[in-house]
Amino acid sequence: MxxxxxxxxxxxxxxxxxxxxxxxxxxxxxxxxxxxxxxxxxxxxxxxxxxxxxxxxxxxxxxxxxxxxxxxxxxxxxxxxxxxxxxxxxxxxxxxxxxxxxxxxxxxxxxxxxxxxxxxxxISDQKSASYQMEGLMSVVKEQNEKLKDFAHIATHDIRTHVGNLSSIIEFLEEDLEETLTANENFTMLKDSLRNLTETIEHLNLIRINKSRNVNRLRTLSLYQYVENSIYNVSALLKKENGQIINKIDKNLQIKGIEAYLDSIILNFLTNALKYKSEKRLPVIELTNVIDDDSVVLKIKDNGLGIDLNSNSEKLFTLNGTFHEHQDSRGIGLYITKNHIESMGGKIEVESKVGEGTCFSIYFLKAQDVSLKEDNKKVVV
The missing domain is CATH 3.30.450.20 (PAS domain)
Structure with a gap:
């Protein structure tokens, strides 16, 4: 050549x-x-x-x-x-x-x-979009489950009341047959009640008996999931010269869904680093306490803090942001709250502007899987 x-x-x-x-x-x-x-x-x-x-x-x-x-x-x-x-x-x-x-x-x-x-x-952008879509889809799924709960109420409790009304109308017809037969208002009442009964039956046809999320929970090591999340932010932590202190009891087990627990812890750690104070190096401390049937994971940081007086209403809402940060989308906390609630838990927050924030996340204790879900309270 x-x-x-x-x-x-x-x-x-x-x-x-x-x-x-x-x-x-x-x-x-x-x-x-x-x-x-x-x-x-x-x-x-x-x-x-x-x-x-x-x-x-x-x-x-x-x-x-x-x-x-x-x-x-x-x-x-x-x-x-x-x-x-x-x-x-x-x-x-x-x-x-x-x-x-x-x-x-x-x-x-x-x-x-x-x-x-x-x-x-x-493919980072595609992955990020995919994760956000998965998170939103899980929220949509949870909201759909709540609609199914409503359908259950409609097809059970309301149907009982409709049945009582139907019986009353039958009694009235027996006692006042000649008088009511020609009464237009009574005819309209009967037709309306019949339509309501049909509507409830239609709801009953589309209602699907669901297996509640609590029945899908597995026994998980809270300490190990915290350790995994710390590893996943280790390079970011090094860049910020930050410190994460894991004081979780190594023998402590909770009931949860693996993917949800990963997402929950990781979101709070990355947020704590994202909203760090420029006046000091970031320090994040994770501890746990036992509260009746719950394990409470406390994630405390020394970052910017949140003005709860002004932002409590939108703290966990979709697109709710309260810090000027280029990566703030107002999606993470919304999805995280739904994940926590879907596992039978709740979330509370304490914060002071300029000092930092402490999130308290309630999980079910591993030995308390017989939780009566219908009686649980979710508080934000």
């Missing part, structure tokens, strides 16, 4: 590599970055030289590392030709970013593995 054509192809490859919209990387079989393009630098937030001193394991979320390494080893052994997974990286600024990772293996002429070729596409 003529040298000028070879130089042209080399230059073309470099341009494609360096200016590709998505991330492209050459990674050694030990996991070290050999060559990366600008998109990866922008995606992860590190300088190029910093990344070359690291391997991808250093910034991969631990929950995604095992599956990534598993596929890499399968590539090395020739069991697969390539693989594609969704995985999380820790950005230099501390937060988690999501990527769609596609990997193939380059081998030399003797078939010996030389390096991996990785394509990394940022």
């Amino acid at each position: 003529p040298k000028h054509i070879e130089r042209f192809k080399t230059k073309l490859f470099q341009n494609i590599f360096n200016h590709a919209n998505g991330g492209i990387a050459i990674v050694s079989t030990e996991g070290k970055w050999i060559k990366i393009n600008k998109s990866i630098v922008n995606f992860l937030g590190y300088e190029e030289d910093e990344l070359y001193e690291m391997n991808f394991q250093d910034i991969t979320h631990r929950d995604d590392l095992e599956i990534d390494l598993k596929y890499m080893h399968q590539l090395m052994r020739g069991e697969i030709n390539n693989y594609q997974i969704e995985k999380r990286y820790f950005h230099k600024k501390g937060f988690v970013v999501w990527a769609l990772l596609s990997v193939s293996l380059f081998k030399d002429e003797q078939g010996k593995p030389k390096y991996f070729i990785a394509q990394i596409t940022d």
Whole structure:
């Protein structure tokens, strides 16, 4: 091949590599970055030289590392030709970013593995939208369950009263048959009552007997879920030079739904860091107390605090925001409150502007799964 054509192809490859919209990387079989393009630098937030001193394991979320390494080893052994997974990286600024990772293996002429070729596409926005949609859908589902409760009341309690009215009308007809037969108002009353009865029967047809969330709760270690959430914000915590103190009883167990409990704790920790005070380093303390049939998780921070006099009405409402922050959407606390209530709990808050906030989240104690849900009170 003529040298000028070879130089042209080399230059073309470099341009494609360096200016590709998505991330492209050459990674050694030990996991070290050999060559990366600008998109990866922008995606992860590190300088190029910093990344070359690291391997991808250093910034991969631990929950995604095992599956990534598993596929890499399968590539090395020739069991697969390539693989594609969704995985999380820790950005230099501390937060988690999501990527769609596609990997193939380059081998030399003797078939010996030389390096991996990785394509990394940022899907953080899609993931964030997906999580918000899932959260909102869970809220919609819960509201739908409440409508079913109303249908149950309508088809049971109200039907009893309608039955009594029907009996009274029958008695009146027996006693005053001649007088009422020609009475137009009485005829309208009978027709209205018949229509009401039909409406209630229609409600009864669409009502579905639900299995209450309390029957889906599992025994969970509150301490371990707190520890997992602390890990998930560890890089962000390091960036803010903050401290999280976990004083939860290691033997304490509650009844909950795994995904909900993860979301609840993580939301309060990230909010505490998001709304930190600029006058001091953030400190978050998690403790627990026992209150009758409940375990109360207390999450206390030393952040900006909330003016409850002005904001108590919108604290847990959809789109309710009370701090000027670019990431405030007013969705997190709304979804979190619904998650807590769906597990038979409640949430209370104490706060002082300029000093900090303490949220008290009530969970069911593990040994009290026989909770009479119809008698529980939810207080905000």
